Amino acid sequence: MSRLFIKTIDKLKRIDRLVRLKATGPPNDLANKINVSPSTLYEYLLILKDTFHAPIVYCKVRRSYHYKESGVLGLEFKKK
Numbered sequence: 001m002s003r004l005f006i007k008t009i010d011k012l013k014r015i016d017r018l019v020r021l022k023a024t025g026p027p028n029d030l031a032n033k034i035n036v037s038p039s040t041l042y043e044y045l046l047i048l049k050d051t052f053h054a055p056i057v058y059c060k061v062r063r064s065y066h067y068k069e070s071g072v073l074g075l076e077f078k079k080k
Contacts, residue, residue, distance in 0.1 A: 009075055011036065011044055012052075016073045019056060024065040027058075048073070 014034050015024075024030040031041040045065075048054040052075075055068045 008044075008047075012048060012073075013075055015041075015044055015048065016054070016075075019054075019065045019067060022059075022062060022064045022066045026063050030065065 011034050015030070018024045018030065018033065025033070027038055027041060031038045034041070034044075036044070045056060048056055052073060054073055055071075056065050057068045058065050
């Protein structure tokens, strides 16, 4: 498996965790937290929204991203 693919999945999982905690901060802060440029962050957010249908929105009052609906982002196999 490609190292780039694995790094991308790791970044998406980290974004998901920070979004759930409502601890992303503004876009530039979130980009710094996950060690990417702001333009790469926006690409990751598009992947989460378009591919995984994650309802991520930005709150100007809290200055953080959050999910507008409850749910679970599944990026790994989980045993039942």
